[in-house]
Amino acid sequence: MRPFTYTQIDEVDKAETAIGPNRVPPPMAATQFLAGGTTILDLMKLDMMHPSTLLDVNGLQRQYGRIEMGMGGLYLGARMRMAQAAEHPGILRAYPVIAQSLRLAASQEIRNMATLGGNVLQRTRCNYFRDTS
Numbered sequence: 001m002r003p004f005t006y007t008q009i010d011e012v013d014k015a016e017t018a019i020g021p022n023r024v025p026p027p028m029a030a031t032q033f034l035a036g037g038t039t040i041l042d043l044m045k046l047d048m049m050h051p052s053t054l055l056d057v058n059g060l061q062r063q064y065g066r067i068e069m070g071m072g073g074l075y076l077g078a079r080m081r082m083a084q085a086a087e088h089p090g091i092l093r094a095y096p097v098i099a100q101s102l103r104l105a106a107s108q109e110i111r112n113m114a115t116l117g118g119n120v121l122q123r124t125r126c127n128y129f130r131d132t133s
Helices: 012-019 040-045 058-064 082-086 089-094 096-105 108-113 116-121
Strands: 005-008 031-034 053-056 067-070 073-076
Touching (some): 031 040, 067 089
């Protein structure tokens, strides 16, 4: 794995400042977000991604890690852990297909770490993509 800088972020404006104005597609960006880290760390170990900076966004949990249910529907924050959403009583009652999908998407260990936003944004799991030979 190549050397990188690790920075913890607890405010959105700090994250935006750290990324800077030169926006490039996320897989090629020199600065990457780290939340659960279950995919990006694997890709870094395989030398398929080599960010120069990892921004740990776990400090945004309070702001973006919540579930809201109401007459308008369901809100799931991007920082919500898959396990928290899958085991939430309101989701189990009103949205059982979402809870079931989350349980089937990964092992309990992964669900405990992985975030909903990270799961949506992760890179492909294709064996050809990850083949380092």
